[in-house]
Amino acid sequence: MEYSLEAYAIYKNYGSVTALTNVDVRVRPGEFFTLLGPSGCGKTTLLRIIAGLEMPDSGTIMLRGNNLTSLPARERNVNTVFQNYALFPHLSVTDNVAFGLRSRKFPEEVIVSKVHAALDMVHMTEFAARMPDQLSGGQQQRVAMARALVNEPEILLLDEPMSALDAKLRTTVQEELRQLQQRLGITSILVTHDQDEALTVSDRIAVMNNGQFVQVGTPMEIYERPRNRFVANFLGKANIIEATRAPGGVQSELGFLQVNGVDWETGYLAIRPERVRLRDEAPSVNGVQSRVREAFYRGDHLDIWLEAANLRLRTAPHRAISSGDTVWVELPAEALVVLHE
Amino acid sequence: MSDPVIWYGELTTSRSLLRRGLAHLSPGIAWTLVFLAIPMLALIPVGFASRGSYGQIVWEFTWNNFYRLLGYGTFGWSPDYLIILGRSCMVAAVTTIICVLLSYPLCFFIACKPAHKRYFWLTLVIIPFWTNLVIRTYAWLLVLAPQMPLARLASFLGFIAPDAPLYPTPFAVYLGMVSTFLPFVTMPLYASVEKLDWSLVEAARDLYSSSWRVFRHAILPQTTPGLAVGVTLTFIPAMGMFLVPDFLGGAKYMLVGNLIQQQFGTSRDWPFGAAVSLGLMLLTFVGIWVLRKTGGKEAVH
């Protein structure tokens, strides 16, 4: 299969600080690929290396099979939507969008029609004459999108494009971004530290930590089958249970748990709070009885903390449970994830 | 390709980056070096040379110019030059202090005005700042003239002879100096006062009863940056001021600036002029150093 972007063995240090260690990426054509991780994990550095704004210490970057490791930003058919957008404050919306075409000396009539089409695509035609400082955050973000997309890049790079928007707007923009990307079929790489955003828009996610890829997979794989404790904790909430292998499952402080695929002697299991089930009576397998330490009503769900093993579970909101009650819960075998490392 | 680097998205080499940086820098830096830095360094050898009988520089190494500055002349020791040096330091220091003392009330006066009126009052300070110094200085000659109220009052009180002007006198020099440099302190200080956090002042007012302590603990620390700029902008040029004492002080109240001007003008004694200039530089640096020291202590408190 031909990849849109390939990066092999990328290393990058800033003095004694390691930013990237032996990173390999392959992005398929039309794919929405997300680099997810905490700040300082090297995700932005990787994006800047792909954009040509940074040099790797070693490694190779290929775009549609062409090596562009040593090409400057202006010779890469790749455009970026920057964090905080970096719009040119002295240029109108139209001139901002036209910038990339003008610097490549396109004829003016081509520029006019392309800019118009790009602004139309992000629903910003009526703001064409405005200056960037006369736009709201969401509008600036659209202009930044149009400014990148008008160049018809091979790959669209998005550097935390929604971090400056307020939470409500962010959800709408995420959905719009995903729709736009699907419609254009453009290969996109997003950098974010926001797990919801990553889960919503991506085809595949690479979870990064300490300059390395920890796990790469579809949103569902990453969420349902986290590889290790870092991924389990970084995406959503997880109960982590320390255990030792026993025939047919593991032995833990919750007693014997039936689980498949245990390939270590001692290690950790994970289970999502919403996969822990409340039972009226003792279940046949993987049942735990415990007092409720705390129960929080959250509107659309109920968060319950058990005294046993600090277990946390999430359930439908209309259960009459309060702290001090004793309940039965089941940890279904198929919901228990065997973690590695 | 020698060590490629990316600089703001441009792929280049350290060497071509250096070359382009130098292309930007070198005309301006070279200009400043040729016409400012090197000539100032040249003051050092000239200060150790001696004056020929036609005013030319004779390149014979000698300490004479510096001995002379310290008072050891052909006719024995006289403190004339040392007095001028000491007087310059005093005039500069006193001018700076008076300007600071006047600037604080002035800044707070402007800051207490409603926002749309502040521009007007601030403009009133800026206009003298940009008015030509020659005009501002000679204007005092009019105010201090015998027919004007100030001189009449002074003669009535018996300080000066009737129908004599109030210049050239030390008093006139101080008037001229303070009016010259007042805007130099007020403008930067106002920038700090405008940004003042009034809640801290209020808090201090609750804590301390005396207004001095409110000033000392709440206002002074917050306005130190503007004050430092203002003091530097005043003290350095005040040390070398030549026009104000020239018009208002006369031969009786010469400052270092006049002494230097004399050597490069009528006396045509460049080596001695260079030596005096070096002395002035030295005094200026010492003055700035002292200011930094005391200023640093203020910041710690």
Next chain:
Amino acid sequence: MKIHPFFRLIAIGALCFLYIPLFAVAVFSINASRFGLTWKGFTLDWYFQLASNSLVLEAARNTLFLAVVSTMVSTVLGTAVAIGIKRHPWGKRWAGFFDLILHLPVVTPEIVFAAALVIAFALLRYVSSVFDPGMLNMVIGHITFQIAFVALVVGSRLAAISTKIEEAARDLYADNLFLLRHVTLPLLRPGIVAGAMLAFTMSLDDFVISFFTAGPSSMTLPLYIYAQVRRGVTPDIHALSTIVLLITILAVVIAERFSRTSTKEKKHA
């Protein structure tokens, strides 16, 4: 906020103190008395006399020529220096050296700078006689102190422009020249204009440097007023000074308006 009446009095006193001399000059410029400072009635004669005083007109021309030429050269050189320093990776030591050079004219007493220039031109006269005291020397002297101030003003503006903007331009295929022409310079324009205005006014105002470098045929207005005052103040000097004063007031008010509207526009956003 209230200010204590005593401090209020000091503040108003300080402002009066700044303006009384200037006011006196303006009043005596319309006084009919040629000698002495007693009021002899209103006249504009001194102003009309200026118009036919060829020395004054010549001095005004020289002042303007000096200011325009030195400002143009120093704005270009100072802007280039600012870009060169702020946008290239100089080591700590070099950056410190450039900083020192740029601050030299700020921390040197003017008279020492003037003395140094006198010596520099004396040495350069060994090379060529064009360095005889006169307009060329004055232009060079003015440019020398202007470069530093332009570079400092432009540099502070440049520091406020995010390098992200320049990276965005690179990402959008801009080469060095396109970036400079369409991004860096337009964004710097307020700083360049401010720097040039500062340089221009400093040149108009300068007395000391001009005094030490001028030749017999390169009299400027400050030098002319100085020379006349040394001989004794006369009403036509008051008239000339009043004109200069009025131009200053006008320039300051216009500059204030200009900077006020530009900050307003920013706030509006």
